[in-house]
Amino acid sequence: MTDRSADNDDEIERQKLGDRLKEARKYLGLKQEEVATYLKIPRTALTDIENGQRRVEAIELTRLAKLYRQPVGFFTGEDEASASLPIDVAHLARRAADLSKTDRDELGRFAEYLRARSKAKA
Structure with a gap:
């Protein structure tokens, strides 16, 4: 796999992760500002995460999974059964x-x- 191909794959995965995180936040009726405060990050950083433009640190993802009441694997796509629902x-x-x-x-x-x-x- 070339570096360019790997970079493209990373971008696609970040976008999928961001989409799942955004969908979970909206499903629970939470505002970006509320979630950003919970994570202790700027709201713009959360926007970048949900748009796939910023990487998510492991601790942030763990905290988001807890807040959104989903297993981490749901967001990463590792839990394919749940991620496809x-x-x-x-x-x-x-x-x-x-x-x-x-x-x-x-x-x-x-x-x-x-x-x-x-x-x-x-």
């Missing part, structure tokens, strides 16, 4: 994992009901 669906899946088997079965039936209702409306 919309943020709200991944959040629901993690919450459902804590339910009893009976409750998860009931949740599944409710999801099927909602899907059927949605199809009937269409």
Whole structure:
């Protein structure tokens, strides 16, 4: 792999990471200023992170994952199953994992009901 190719791959990965971070922040209804204050960085630095223009330090990513209630692997793409899901669906899946088997079965039936209702409306 050439240096130029590696640089391009890094840019793409930073952009994906930034997109996931921005989506998680917005899903939780947090403002950039609030998150920047939590991280103790300027808001412009957070903007650069979300735009893929600034690298994220490991400690920053760990703190963001904690704040956004997601595993670090979700943001880095290492947890492909979660990373490929919309943020709200991944959040629901993690919450459902804590339910009893009976409750998860009931949740599944409710999801099927909602899907059927949605199809009937269409």
